[in-house]
Amino acid sequence: xxxxxxxxxxxxxxxxxxxxxxxxxxxxxxxxxxxxxxxxxxxxxxxxxxxxxxxxxxxxxxxxxxxxxxxxxxxxxxxxxxxxxxxxxxxxxxxxxxxxxxxxxxxxxxxxxxxxxxxxxxxxxxxxxxxxxxxxxxxxxxxxxxxxxxxxxxxxxxxxxxxxxxxxxxxxxxxxxxxxxxxxxxxxxxxxxxxxxxxxxxxxxxxxxxxxxxxxxxxxxxxxxxxxxxxxxxxxxxxxxxxxxxxxxxxxxxxxxxxxxxxxxxxxxxxxxxxxxxxxxx
Amino acid sequence: xxxxxxxxxxxxxxxxxxxxxxxxxxxxxxxxxxxxxxxxxxxxxxxxxxxxxxxxxxxxxxxxxxxxxxxxxxxxxxxxxxxxxxxxxxxxxxxxxxxxxxxxxxxxxxxxxxxxxxxxxxxxxxxxxxxxxxxxxxxxxxxxxxxxx
Numbered sequence: 001x002x003x004x005x006x007x008x009x010x011x012x013x014x015x016x017x018x019x020x021x022x023x024x025x026x027x028x029x030x031x032x033x034x035x036x037x038x039x040x041x042x043x044x045x046x047x048x049x050x051x052x053x054x055x056x057x058x059x060x061x062x063x064x065x066x067x068x069x070x071x072x073x074x075x076x077x078x079x080x081x082x083x084x085x086x087x088x089x090x091x092x093x094x095x096x097x098x099x100x101x102x103x104x105x106x107x108x109x110x111x112x113x114x115x116x117x118x119x120x121x122x123x124x125x126x127x128x129x130x131x132x133x134x135x136x137x138x139x140x141x142x143x144x145x146x147x148x149x150x151x152x153x154x155x156x157x158x159x160x161x162x163x164x165x166x167x168x169x170x171x172x173x174x175x176x177x178x179x180x181x182x183x184x185x186x187x188x189x190x191x192x193x194x195x196x197x198x199x200x201x202x203x204x205x206x207x208x209x210x211x212x213x214x215x216x217x218x219x220x221x222x223x224x225x226x227x228x229x230x231x232x233x234x235x236x237x238x239x240x241x242x243x244x245x246x247x248x249x250x251x252x253x254x255x256x257x258x259x260x261x262x263x264x265x266x267x268x269x270x271x272x273x274x275x276x277x278x279x280x281x282x
Numbered sequence: 283x284x285x286x287x288x289x290x291x292x293x294x295x296x297x298x299x300x301x302x303x304x305x306x307x308x309x310x311x312x313x314x315x316x317x318x319x320x321x322x323x324x325x326x327x328x329x330x331x332x333x334x335x336x337x338x339x340x341x342x343x344x345x346x347x348x349x350x351x352x353x354x355x356x357x358x359x360x361x362x363x364x365x366x367x368x369x370x371x372x373x374x375x376x377x378x379x380x381x382x383x384x385x386x387x388x389x390x391x392x393x394x395x396x397x398x399x400x401x402x403x404x405x406x407x408x409x410x411x412x413x414x415x416x417x418x419x420x421x422x423x424x425x426x427x428x429x430x431x
Contacts, residue, residue, distance in 0.1 A: 172314055206338045209397055210342075241339045245405070
């Protein structure tokens with residue numbers, strides 16, 4: 001790595017701190033517009049600038065060295081927050097790259113200006129790339145978090161009646177989700193002592209052989225626990241597709257709607273549904 | 283040695299292509315995207331809800347085959363016109379180990395893996411035209427067309 005003379009820059013950069021910061025804030029503010037208050041931006045960039053000078057003062061321009069620890073932490077924090085707040089990669093990167101434009105006038109007045117400025121510019125590029133990398137990592141983390149949340153969210157086990165549980169499935173049923181559904185359902189069966197489980201697939205857009213296989217496994221596991229399992233929410237287009245595919249659900253009970261499945265479960269438990277007052281009827 | 287099985291096939295006539303997209307299939311997430319892309323195009327081709335669901339399900343099966351048995355590959359999908367008919371054509375290509383016995387692979391319930399053994403034979407029933415070409419060591423190509431009624 002380049003172990004150049006970072007401390008050469010410290011003098012002029014500290015002397016012109018106010019001017020550089022004002023230009024930097026101006027350049028970044030123009031891109032971020034109203035998404036960040038000027039006071040907030042001034043504080044952020046001020047901290048960055050202080051950490052940058054602190055690192056350069058120790059000599060090197062090697063971003064990986066210990067002297068830049070604080071700067072790296074600040075940049076990581078900044079790009080992480082930007083990623084979470086939904087800033088674009090461009091908006092995030094410009095925060096660092098705009099520093100080039102802001103310091104250009106400082107170098108113009110020095111000897112060997114072009115050479116030095118190029119070196120400084122390379123250093124800023126390093127900073128920019130580092131920022132971008134952490135930005136991407138933060139974004140990936142957000143995506144993983146969201147898909148985990150979705151996995152949790154989309155598989156509630158609902159108690160419909162004493163002894164009757166329902167799992168409404170929504171979206172794609174892959175192996176990971178089937179595992180979650182199965183575990184939750186089996187746990188709930190034990191916890192509530194329920195005898196009936198209804199798996200509702202109204203919200204599943206397509207039932208291919210893999211989805212069917214997952215459903216069959218879940219139902220079998222439920223039956224092994226002594227529960228009666230019903231699959232409901234089979235819409236006409238799903239029924240036709242399943243038949244064409246040649247999938248056989250065997251002796252598993254299926255119903256078109258959740259209501260019918262509930263009615264069946266209740267009947268099996270000896271309940272009788274009767275309307276006692278015809279006044280509200282049609 | 284190469285084998286091919288053709289079922290149906292557009293009844294002669296010229297086929298014109300309207301819109302072509304190519305999608306890689308290298309992860310499980312790609313299979314999900316394939317389903318979404320195919321559903322979008324099926325809607326564009328004005329298919330009925332049943333036909334949409336059928337072609338999406340077939341694409342899902344074939345994409346998973348490409349991924350699981352072919353070791354990854356791609357899908358090329360387009361909207362095709364033949365005379366007054368409009369349809370959706372999808373071609374799944376992988377360069378995996380190939381299928382040594384196509385007749386066996388197209389038999390209901392037969393699988394070399396752990397699935398139900400209905401993916402290939404089932405998706406043939408879900409579409410209107412179905413063509414498969416495969417030779418050991420040279421990968422597999424499956425071409426399907428679903429016409430909107």
